[in-house]
């Protein structure tokens with residue numbers, strides 16, 4: 001007969017997409033390695049084969065976590081309307097809830113807590129049904145959480161002021177933000193479903209027993225203070241805000257299209273802090289025109305680089321395109337003729353995917369041109385690597401604004417050409433700022449990055465604020481909802 005573990009047990013619920021799965025696995029890893037829990041991770045998938053192959057490349061989690069892929073959800077069977085990504089995720093996750101419920105109902109050792117990511121708040125009802133604690137794991141930062149919690153209160157009738165007259169949105173107690181720097185919920189005003197989905201998420205977050213955020217106290221003190229202040233956030237300030245980051249995995253990176261050793265060996269041969277790493281996260285792509293400008297910008301800067309290249313947006317569905325359409329010197333057809341030959345002493349072009357965490361931790365890396373996905377941002381930050389901010393979608397423009405205007409650890413240019421593309425000279429300028437040791441602005445950015453690295457490491461070290469917050473959650477999960485209620489009654 002199978003032994004039922006006596007260890008405490010929590011369940012994590014991850015919505016589709018590797019950008020969501022990675023931080024959820026990381027959180028699971030912390031519960032196991034630091035707090036000696038059993039962790040079950042339920043993963044919502046749209047395509048089991050893709051999810052399995054992504055997970056297969058990440059073998060180290062297997063001994064630690066019990067990962068359960070829920071039956072795949074076929075979006076096309078649910079709607080034939082084109083939906084915003086957020087609405088797609090809400091719909092897909094909702095469809096998986098009955099499977100999550102059955103899986104939890106049939107567990108011999110029932111978890112004491114359910115921890116969901118941003119799109120999983122509808123699963124709180126299942127946690128209630130089984131008398132489990134329920135936590136939100138907000139995989140980005142406190143500023144975006146503040147925007148999300150504030151969403152139900154934004155007066156849509158005044159939005160013209162913001163959009164047409166560029167008046168910033170004032171989030172109570174927090175830094176203000178221009179509408180164009182927020183998320184598509186605010187900028188695409190005709191999508192009522194998207195707006196309603198986002199507002200509903202904002203409201204449901206308040207039902208959590210705590211919101212775990214992948215940030216730390218000293219990174220966003222003003223925003224965290226506002227989130228806890230009833231004058232700023234009313235009843236939402238009752239929810240416990242628990243910054244537990246930076247949560248960056250001890251796991252190896254998810255695989256690579258090129259042998260990892262080749263890339264790391266190449267890096268071993270480069271001078272300290274001389275290489276710019278260029279990558280747009282798990283799914284970011286650029287237009288053909290933008291790729292051309294980026295290639296010229298990198299080449300003209302004459303700084304070393306590793307560039308994770310994907311086919312242009314126009315061809316992004318065609319993964320094999322990269323392999324097939326190459327010029328004689330190996331330059332993909334969508335990059336300028338002769339690029340690989342001219343830059344062979346300077347750079348490495350890696351198709352599709354690279355072992356990012358190992359790359360960013362390498363001493364030869366001196367900068368990261370990033371789409372500012374929050375995982376990439378944190379991976380850069382804990383290594384003290386300064387950034388070039390190049391946001392593409394989701395909350396990335398907000399992250400980029402924070403990195404440049406509030407934290408001062410990134411260079412950014414908004415000087416687009418008339419065709420909406422960032423030109424090669426602007427790109428070259430940003431690369432020189434961050435990579436050129438004599439550049440005064442770059443010097444400030446680099447020094448600031450080192451400062452933040454120190455605060456990040458302190459926060460997660462034993463005795464640090466994030467360590468304490470996660471320990472508190474672990475303690476609550478050990479006791480469980482029923483035990484906590486009994487304690488409260490006895491107090």
Ligand SMILES: O=c1ccn([C@@H]2O[C@H](COP(=O)(O)OP(=O)(O)O[C@H]3O[C@H](CO)[C@@H](O)[C@H](O)[C@H]3O)[C@@H](O)[C@H]2O)c(=O)[nH]1
Pocket residue numbers: 018019020022139140253254279280281282283284308352353354355356357372373374375376377379393394395396
């Ligand atoms: O070649 C690559 C590309 C990515 N990664 C890893 O993939 C993750 C990418 O995560 P992130 O940087 O957050 O980007 P996205 O995948 O775009 O993340 C989604 O989820 C994030 C967290 O919620 C949001 O901040 C983003 O806006 C959203 O697009 C990171 O751990 C990277 O190390 C690699 O290992 N190799």
